[in-house]
Amino acid sequence: MLKRSSYSKEFKVKVVKEAIETGNKSLIARRYVLSVGLVHRWVVEYEAGKFHKRRLRRNIALEESH
Numbered sequence: 001m002l003k004r005s006s007y008s009k010e011f012k013v014k015v016v017k018e019a020i021e022t023g024n025k026s027l028i029a030r031r032y033v034l035s036v037g038l039v040h041r042w043v044v045e046y047e048a049g050k051f052h053k054r055r056l057r058r059n060i061a062l063e064e065s066h
Contacts (some may be wrong), residue, residue, distance in 0.1 A: 015028060
């Protein structure tokens with residue numbers, strides 16, 4: 001059985017920004033040896049604000065703990 005890969009939020013954002021800037025998800029997927037479907041999903045999640053919300057929650061939690 002294959003082990004599922006885990007990617008950092010920073011890596012995902014880098015890939016998403018390149019995909020958006022170039023307008024070519026397939027090219028970016030090949031560049032990073034990822035599936036086009038995965039890149040597409042990350043772009044959709046990024047545009048929906050998924051990557052931003054977690055960061056905001058974590059920053060709020062850190063501010064409240066100090």
